[in-house]
Amino acid sequence: MCLLFFVSYYISVVLCSSEHFTEELLIKPLHSEQVYTHFHFVTKWDSDPNTENFRHTNIFSRAIGEIIHRYNVQELHLSLTTGLWRYESWGYPVVNAGPGAELWVWFKPDTVNVDDKWKFLTNALSGLICASLNFIDKTNSVSPKYSFKPSGLVREPINSTFLRYASLPKEHACTENLTPWKKLLPCKGRTGLGSLLNAGYIHNTRYHSLSIAIRTVCRDESCTVPSLILEQTVGLTYDYQMLGTRNWSIRRLFGQGILGPCPLAESTTVYVDTGSNFSIPFSLSPSPNEWLTSLRGGQEGRFAKYTITYKPISIASSYNDKQNVLLKSPPPLFASQYFTYYGQEKGGLNVKIHNNHWASLDVVVLQNIPWIMPLFLHTLSMKTNGKENKPLKLFYMPGKMRERPTHFEYVLRLPAKSVTIISVEFRYTFLKWTEYPPDANHGIYIPPAVISALLPLARNITSLPQDGVTFSDSFNASRSSYLVQIRTESVIITLPTPDFSMPYNAICLACTVVALAFGPLHNITTKRLGRKTKDKERLLTKIKRKLKNVFCKKTINRELNSEEDEKTNESIVKEFNSVCENVEKETKKER
Amino acid sequence: MPRNITLILTNYFVGIAIRLWLFFIDYNTIFMNRVEISTPLNSWRRVVEANYISKISNSPNPYESDVIYEPPLYHMFYMVLSNLFGEQIYLMFIIADILTSYCLCVAGKKYLETLFKKEISNIDDYLPDAVNFIIKEQEIESVDVYIVAAYMLNPYIIFNCVGYTTTVFQNLYLGLFFVGIVKKNVFLASISLAAAISQSFYPILLLAPLFVTFNDKRFNATLVTTLTLIISGLILIISSFLNPKWSYLNHSLKFILSAPDFTPNIGLFWYFFIEMFEHFRTLFIYSFQLNVIALYVIPLTLRFRQDPVLLTTSLLGIITIFKSYPSLGEVGFVLAVLPFWKHLQFYMQQGLLTSVSFFMVTLLAPTVWHLWLYSGSANANFYFGATLAFATAQIFMLTDLLFAYIKREYIIKYGCVKECDGQEAVLLLE
Known part of the structure; x- marks a missing residue:
């Protein structure tokens, strides 16, 4: 009964639903000492994103759907990368990604207050894939004028005020990003190609990049109705030095073989690019289901295609001992x-x-x-x-x-x-x-x-054509030109720092200087200049006298009371005399 | 040719020659980039940058970013100047310096002549021995040589000039203001002051000496003050026509008052507000600004209302010490005005201390700057210490000048008696 229910559910999901899921893996031995693997998971949903309310989805990630709906997103490209893609020796990757986190988003043309939406969106994405994308706000985002064009279907004229681009080069891809990223896949990481993504293996690479892209494409040739696409890709570059051998195999790269396809996927395919086979010959085992030849932009490519069935498989390569010395052909x-x-x-x-x-x-x-x-x-x-x-x-x-x-x-x-x-x-x-x-x-x-x-040429190019959805769409896809968006290294600037332990000292010292000015200026402006007898007494005798005064006050007071009275009388008389003199002087002056 | 004129011309000649030489040596950009000389407010590099970006295709408004902080009218003035002079823009700076020193020369001479007349006419009121202390005619005759030398050969002013700062023009306005108040020329005084106020705001304190100067029967002081404010308001309004958004005020006035740029300079603000605790920031911004704008102006005006020139100088001194973005050119201007009070030299006590401090700090500051930012062997505290010492030296100089002034005032009136009640006595404030 249970089985029957499952089978009927499976049939209903796969056959009757408007959602299609495909998974692909590309293995490409690079001309240098690395092997590049690219996972391409695509969920295509035949639904118009403008009218869809995203309340119910079958295999399309609902979390993503809510983000699209709530923040009025037309197109979203997010990548989390550790390491640097070496264009000069590796050619171009299928998906370009800058170091660290990179996010560029087209909002729908009816969006009001794009900056706020952008801020909320980065916060939501930050929660979704556990990366510090919440540090993206308008202080580090720009609206590129010429660089980024929508990569999907657009009906309105392009207005770059609805585009935001930001990059956090310090943010690295790590396990805590991989786990939530895998949860967005229909089969999570349990079966299918997703099960190959084990943190222990994929973080041991020279370069690894997770990415999520959302865009709209034409549903069919006539292009009257749009479909929504969620592309999830992982790009990994393994170093033969780190693998220990040039003879790579699925088990060596990912720690396990492919146990079977994802039941929800329409197709599960592995492609091995054998373009480098002419210079460094290698043989594949088991032999592929099919050999494909792709002529694209004057470039001939040869691919071995494996269609994954419910039979476990591990594709392995074996290189001949004889190695040719290679001439690199750097990309244009x-x-x-x-x-x-x-x-x-x-x-x-x-x-x-x-x-x-x-x-x-x-x-x-x-x-x-x-x-x-x-x-x-x-x-x-x-x-x-x-x-x-x-x-x-x-x-x-x-x-x-x-x-x-x-x-x-x-x-x-x-x-x-x-x-x-x-x-x-x-x-x-x-x-x-x-x-x-x-x-x-x-x-x-x-x-x-x-x-x-x-x-103008497709040399070293592996990326999909703009109208393409799956990797297989790039076979024989000759176009008039091929878009590449390469990223340079990020660089570090060390700003001069203050002494972080100094705040109290700095405040005290600066205030002292202010007080240094206040004191004399206050005196000069509020007090009058006058003559005063110089205190000839030495400091020591002064202190002694004062101490004496304090300790012997009572006795001295009693003894000297009578004498002091006389003295004060004398001084009063003196003062009176001097005042009189002063008054006389002043009256003279006035005359 | 009288000896004086020869000396003055020699001073001018040497001053111009030094400037030209410094303009043409390879290390000229050093002066332009020194933080002591150019601040965000007066840097010519920013003027050039604003000119440059206003010419590119999308022409971003320089007043909506951190490019330039002087009002648009001034920026236009600099643009016109740079179009006029082109590569020879340095001539403009030299001409402005010559004009300023000439203004100060005229003002100083006139000031001392007035003082002399006043003291001669009051001579009967003074004690007999005070005659030795009143100003002498030969002193007045030689003062212009000192003033020109103090301006044209002043290292700070020279650095300021070859560092292409807009303080050169600010100094010119202030020089004209001195002429205006000494000669009691309403229009010169108020227009030049208005120009200075709109350029850097702080000269608004000089409304006090302006008021005091014209506070007699012939003029209406309130009217003159209002006139100045109106002119400076007009400059801002014209600026707002040049740059249609009032946002530039955010970038001139607000920038000066809230001091958000912490690039080190010779003032007290930068390190203090780098290190400030966030919840006290506003409090201290207010107190530091009130300290310079409101604290000293009224007491000093009341005390020195008889002498607006001294009042102007002391207020300028306070502005230079405590303003948010001071530069060496402003310090140099205050130093260049000092020869007006050459006759007070006798009464000043801390001349050696201040001059040695000035000299040491001038050498020390660039050294510790280099150690901090290039060698990495010192840190910010070293430079902060140097700026503190510089501020202290300026404070000592200013208070010494004011104290000397009141001492002389007293001695002329009451004589130089060093005895009181038969005992040795000293002069004290009480």
């Missing part, structure tokens, strides 16, 4: 970011972009620079191979203390085979002692620059 475009100058007074922020392509490329560079390092834009220099290169477009919004970061975005034309260096000077600021991050002398992370370009 890669970049880096670094500081110049020394000391903590002023510095230079530099972005270096390499164009290896045989033709010129137009790139958009976005720099979201925190307000703690105000730029001097008049020192901006953009030089290609030593010659000045004028930007085709330039957008600059200077930062504002404690309110807004510097938003710097420009379009450059990079000549063929060139290196372009963009440098600008900035100055260090001094913060309140409470504004410094913990471990202030470690420094503050500066977000990476984002460089976007439409490459």
